[in-house]
Amino acid sequence: xxxxxxxxxxxxxxxxxKQEVVRRVTDAMVSVAxxxxxxxxxxxxxxxxxxxxxxGGQPMTTADVRALAAGAPPG
Numbered sequence: 224x225x226x227x228x229x230x231x232x233x234x235x236x237x238x239x240x241k242q243e244v245v246r247r248v249t250d251a252m253v254s255v256a257x258x259x260x261x262x263x264x265x266x267x268x269x270x271x272x273x274x275x276x277x278x279g280g281q282p283m284t285t286a287d288v289r290a291l292a293a294g295a296p297p298g
Contacts, residue, residue: 224263225252233270234285235292241268 227248236244245266253261273285278297291297 224265225256225260227252227264227266229266229268230271230276231268232276232283232285232288233272235288236268244268 229244229248245268249261249264249266252264274282276283
């Protein structure tokens with residue numbers, strides 16, 4: 224049975240967006256594994272506190288992710 228673990232920085236995505244992630248990621252897994260596995264495919268969205276996630280040795284915050292989503296260059 225597939226178990227999908229999605230981690231995001233806290234405060235970036237709304238509950239509705241996280242539900243959409245669950246639906247779409249599950250659909251992607253089922254497209255590979257087969258429809259019969261849908262009922263036993265688990266998907267968990269976990270929020271990591273702002274600043275406790277790093278990329279390239281640099282902490283990422285909720286504000287950093289929002290800026291990236293708005294088109295700001297990284298860093």
